[in-house]
Amino acid sequence: MRIDLAVEVSVGETRRSFRIRECSRGGDDLRVCLEGIDDRDAAAALTGATVRVSRNDLAKPRAGEFFDIDLIGLEVVTTTGEALGSIVEVIETGANDVYVVDGERGECLVPAVEHAVVAVDLAERRMTVIAEAVEYSAKQTSPHEPTSTR
Numbered sequence: 001m002r003i004d005l006a007v008e009v010s011v012g013e014t015r016r017s018f019r020i021r022e023c024s025r026g027g028d029d030l031r032v033c034l035e036g037i038d039d040r041d042a043a044a045a046l047t048g049a050t051v052r053v054s055r056n057d058l059a060k061p062r063a064g065e066f067f068d069i070d071l072i073g074l075e076v077v078t079t080t081g082e083a084l085g086s087i088v089e090v091i092e093t094g095a096n097d098v099y100v101v102d103g104e105r106g107e108c109l110v111p112a113v114e115h116a117v118v119a120v121d122l123a124e125r126r127m128t129v130i131a132e133a134v135e136y137s138a139k140q141t142s143p144h145e146p147t148s149t150r
Contacts, residue, residue, distance in 0.1 A: 008052040009034070011045070068097075070122055076101045076110065078131040079118055084108055087127065099127070101134075109135040 005020045018034040025031070037043050061067060068090040076084040076099070085103020090112075097112035110116055116133030120126075 005057055009046060010050045066120060074125050074127045076127045076129060078129055080131060107137050
């Protein structure tokens with residue numbers, strides 16, 4: 001796919017601007033050809049680089065899709081109104097993303113799937129989830145699991 005997108009590439013403290021000439025996908029890999037990077041050695045020097053793109057240059061997400069950065073800091077509540085905390089990280093697992101939520105009761109994980117996430121309201125900075133889909137850390141118990149009184 002031919003593309004003309006400006007990107008900033010950072011390797012350590014060095015930052016350079018490039019334009020993407022071509023982009024193609026091969027399985028889970030993304031192959032990008034940058035203007036000015038014309039041989040293997042120049043490309044190898046960019047291994048592990050951080051690539052930044054201006055948000056204004058990206059296509060708008062479709063309905064039900066979100067940029068990860070927009071989800072960080074969202075308040076997460078269950079459909080029963082229980083506040084779980086705020087999203088602090090989005091983890092890519094391969095099967096689906098997972099939202100890491102940190103709150104007063106500790107950390108919990110919410111799978112980024114339809115049967116777990118009921119609604120995302122970016123304007124209100126809130127995500128509503130099904131309580132039974134939340135995975136709590138080993139240190140805490142789900143409020144939906146019985147606890148022993150012994």
